[in-house]
Amino acid sequence: MLMKNTAKVRTNPIAMNAVRASAALLGAALVMGVLQHNAQAAERSGKEIVEAACANCHATGEKSAPKIGDKTAWSKLAEQSLSSLTAVALKGIRNMPPHGASMKLTDIEIKRAVTYMVNQSGGSWVEPTSKTAAPVERSGAQIVKMRCGQCHEKGLHGAPKIGDADAWIPRLKDGLDPVVRSAINGHGGMQARGGMANLTDNEMRNAITYMFNKGRVPEKTAK
Numbered sequence: 733m734l735m736k737n738t739a740k741v742r743t744n745p746i747a748m749n750a751v752r753a754s755a756a757l758l759g760a761a762l763v764m765g766v767l768q769h770n771a772q773a774a775e776r777s778g779k780e781i782v783e784a785a786c787a788n789c790h791a792t793g794e795k796s797a798p799k800i801g802d803k804t805a806w807s808k809l810a811e812q813s814l815s816s817l818t819a820v821a822l823k824g825i826r827n828m829p830p831h832g833a834s835m836k837l838t839d840i841e842i843k844r845a846v847t848y849m850v851n852q853s854g855g856s857w858v859e860p861t862s863k864t865a866a867p868v869e870r871s872g873a874q875i876v877k878m879r880c881g882q883c884h885e886k887g888l889h890g891a892p893k894i895g896d897a898d899a900w901i902p903r904l905k906d907g908l909d910p911v912v913r914s915a916i917n918g919h920g921g922m923q924a925r926g927g928m929a930n931l932t933d934n935e936m937r938n939a940i941t942y943m944f945n946k947g948r949v950p951e952k953t954a955k
């Protein structure tokens with residue numbers, strides 16, 4: 733059946749064009765994915781931005797810039813909201829140049845930089861994340877601790893136990909992909925995605941690899 737279809741596609745020029753068109757679309761989608769990924773990678777954390785663009789004045793207190801670590805100065809500033817402090821940093825004030833003189837910084841990068849300096853000076857603000865960038869991928873260890881371990885730690889309801897090679901190897905005999913798929917869809921006594929609806933396919937893969945390898949492969953040091 734499959735063979736017959738393939739043969740038809742090969743000899744039918746219209747179908748062939750359709751195949752080419754969808755291959756081109758797929759190619760484009762992959763390229764877009766890569767571009768998006770790079771855009772995310774290019775976004776820097778508050779710490780990185782401060783080190784690159786703000787520390788030259790704010791580390792030393794040059795030109796009477798509020799010094800990083802000066803709790804008195806920053807707690808007073810932090811009485812303003814993040815958006816108002818950011819607005820000042822974007823616009824500049826007295827000896828503080830607009831954008832800290834780094835015009836390429838985006839608004840969100842400035843926000844992160846301000847948050848970082850506040851937090852280095854006794855504050856506890858949450859560094860804002862970009863709405864366009866995907867949330868950071870969670871590691872297998874994190875996900876298993878958060879959820880999968882509830883059943884897989886002790887082997888509840890017949891769940892293959894973490895690190896139990898005899899339980900996992902037969903399930904993995906056809907490779908990781910079918911097992912990832914079955915965990916995504918749910919399998920026997922296990923809900924779809926182990927009951928974590930927001931788990932990405934990649935995170936599922938991380939979690940399974942972690943449960944299989946536990947005790948066999950030295951764990952990577954946490955980031």
Ligand code: HEC
Pocket residue numbers: 781782785786787788789790794795796797798809817818820821825826827828829831832833834837842845846
């Ligand atoms: C060329 C030196 C310089 C650089 C670079 C610089 N600042 Fe400043 N910044 C200052 C000075 C000076 C002040 C104090 C201005 C004043 O109140 O007179 C200040 C004040 C601030 C304030 C307090 C504004 C207020 O409401 O009083 C914030 C927030 C701030 N800077 C953020 C940043 C961020 C974020 C960066 C990096 C992206 C940065 N600054 C880079 C010199 C600098």
Ligand code: HEC
Pocket residue numbers: 875876879880881882883884888889890891892903910911912914915919920921922923925926927928931936939940
């Ligand atoms: C509520 C209990 C429970 C939770 C929570 C749970 N599992 Fe399971 N899991 C099971 C049980 C029970 C099985 C055995 C099902 C079967 O194969 O009959 C299983 C089987 C599996 C399998 C093997 C599937 C197969 O094809 O053999 C994988 C992979 C798996 N779980 C991954 C996960 C991951 C990853 C998580 C966390 C995101 C998770 N599980 C959370 C109960 C759970």
